[in-house]
Amino acid sequence: MDFAWAPEDARMKSDAAAFGRERLAFDVGALDRDGTFNHEGWRRAAEFGVLGLSLPRRYGGAERPLLTTVQAMEGLGLGCTDNGLWFALGAHLWACAWPILLVGTEEQKERYLPSLARGVRVGSHAMTEPEAGSDVAALRTTATRRGAGYVLQGRKIFVTNGPVADLTVVFATVDPARGREGLTAFLVERGQPGLHLERTVSKMGLRTASMGELRLDGCEVPVSQRLGEEGAGLPLFAQLMEYERGLILAPALGVMERILERCVRHARERRQFERRIGDFQAVSTKLVEMRLRLETARGLLYRFAWLKQQGRSAMLEASLVKLHVSEAWVQTCLDAMQVHGGQGYLTETGLEREARDALGSRIFSGTSEIQRDLVARMMGL
Numbered sequence: 001m002d003f004a005w006a007p008e009d010a011r012m013k014s015d016a017a018a019f020g021r022e023r024l025a026f027d028v029g030a031l032d033r034d035g036t037f038n039h040e041g042w043r044r045a046a047e048f049g050v051l052g053l054s055l056p057r058r059y060g061g062a063e064r065p066l067l068t069t070v071q072a073m074e075g076l077g078l079g080c081t082d083n084g085l086w087f088a089l090g091a092h093l094w095a096c097a098w099p100i101l102l103v104g105t106e107e108q109k110e111r112y113l114p115s116l117a118r119g120v121r122v123g124s125h126a127m128t129e130p131e132a133g134s135d136v137a138a139l140r141t142t143a144t145r146r147g148a149g150y151v152l153q154g155r156k157i158f159v160t161n162g163p164v165a166d167l168t169v170v171f172a173t174v175d176p177a178r179g180r181e182g183l184t185a186f187l188v189e190r191g192q193p194g195l196h197l198e199r200t201v202s203k204m205g206l207r208t209a210s211m212g213e214l215r216l217d218g219c220e221v222p223v224s225q226r227l228g229e230e231g232a233g234l235p236l237f238a239q240l241m242e243y244e245r246g247l248i249l250a251p252a253l254g255v256m257e258r259i260l261e262r263c264v265r266h267a268r269e270r271r272q273f274e275r276r277i278g279d280f281q282a283v284s285t286k287l288v289e290m291r292l293r294l295e296t297a298r299g300l301l302y303r304f305a306w307l308k309q310q311g312r313s314a315m316l317e318a319s320l321v322k323l324h325v326s327e328a329w330v331q332t333c334l335d336a337m338q339v340h341g342g343q344g345y346l347t348e349t350g351l352e353r354e355a356r357d358a359l360g361s362r363i364f365s366g367t368s369e370i371q372r373d374l375v376a377r378m379m380g381l
């Protein structure tokens with residue numbers, strides 16, 4: 001493994017962190033309270049180029065290695081406290097743009113990738129349904145062949161970016177009797193007749209990443225909007241989940257670093273019993289554990305990106321990254337609150353928001369239980 005960055009990429013993390021501090025310094029407390037999608041933050045982050053960094057040049061990207069995108073995302077997490085913003089960017093990139101890059105036709109890539117790379121189109125991904133969460137193969141949305149296209153019928157929930165999306169990757173079955181072999185993906189554009197935003201949902205954390213429920217009611221899509229082959233939806237989902245699980249939490253590395261720095265500062269400054277609280281081992285141990293979690297999380301995630309850069313399969317590693325980084329992020333937030341005492345519990349210090357944001361990561365892109373189950377199966381159990 002070699003994590004040496006090309007000279008032009010070496011400063012990516014610090015540049016992204018500086019950009020985050022200067023240009024993404026929003027009143028996140030207010031955005032969080034209102035549950036508002038951060039349109040201006042999205043526009044600026046897209047302008048910074050993070051969305052197209054690793055996409056090919058011919059589709060409007062900068063064609064830098066995946067590890068460079070990881071650095072940029074990590075820097076954003078370090079410099080910007082709007083975790084919902086980077087989560088929205090990640091969902092767009094890994095669950096919408098990336099699958100088009102992986103299996104899209106040349107026409108689909110030319111049509112969608114340049115605008116997704118620039119962030120002028122917002123992407124989303126709709127797999128989950130009321131009866132199909134962890135068990136994605138149980139989905140009920142149908143795609144019935146009619147003439148030169150398909151008619152989509154069904155309901156999708158928990159769609160990140162759903163309320164603001166211009167393009168959604170929708171999974172449906174072309175034949176429920178075919179079970180897993182019937183699953184197929186489609187590209188559905190905003191405004192396509194039959195696609196309805198049923199409602200915008202409010203959630204505990206990551207509140208600046210908007211989430212919606214979609215209803216597909218006689219939604220006609222031409223064959224040219226099918227993403228991948230008919231019946232190839234499940235392998236595509238596995239492929240896109242490999243990238244999503246391995247990379248969507250790259251910004252959380254920066255978040256953990258930011259929180260750790262804050263805790264170290266606090267432990268040095270705050271005095272009780274005429275000593276710095278950092279002198280108490282019960283406090284310093286928490287900070288050491290934070291550092292250990294951060295370093296192991298970073299090592300796992302970088303290694304995953306490196307493996308993908310080498311064109312290697314990394315399904316098991318993707319699940320390990322997702323499991324470890326999410327759990328590490330949650331524990332870091334809980335410990336940070338504890339180290340700050342009563343201050344950590346106040347809304348105005350922002351630490352409780354960080355904890356609310358972190359908790360969702362144990363659920364999206366497959367729960368921690370599902371990651372453990374996948375790893376166990378890949379270990380031959």
Ligand SMILES: Cc1cc2nc3c(=O)[nH]c(=O)nc-3n(C[C@H](O)[C@H](O)[C@H](O)COP(=O)(O)OP(=O)(O)OC[C@H]3O[C@@H](n4cnc5c(N)ncnc54)[C@H](O)[C@@H]3O)c2cc1C
Pocket residue numbers: 091124125126127128132133134135157158159160161206360363364365366367368369370373
């Ligand atoms: C913030 C956020 C963003 C999301 N964004 C999207 C999105 O953009 N697009 C999308 O399609 N979906 C999205 N989701 C949905 C997410 O993928 C699902 O919530 C997740 O896969 C779990 O499904 P479920 O909620 O139906 O829980 P369930 O599958 O009902 O699980 C309930 C509980 O049972 C456990 N469980 C289930 N099966 C097993 C098993 N085999 N072994 C052990 N334990 C098991 C789970 O771990 C969990 O604890 C998002 C969710 C969140 C929270």
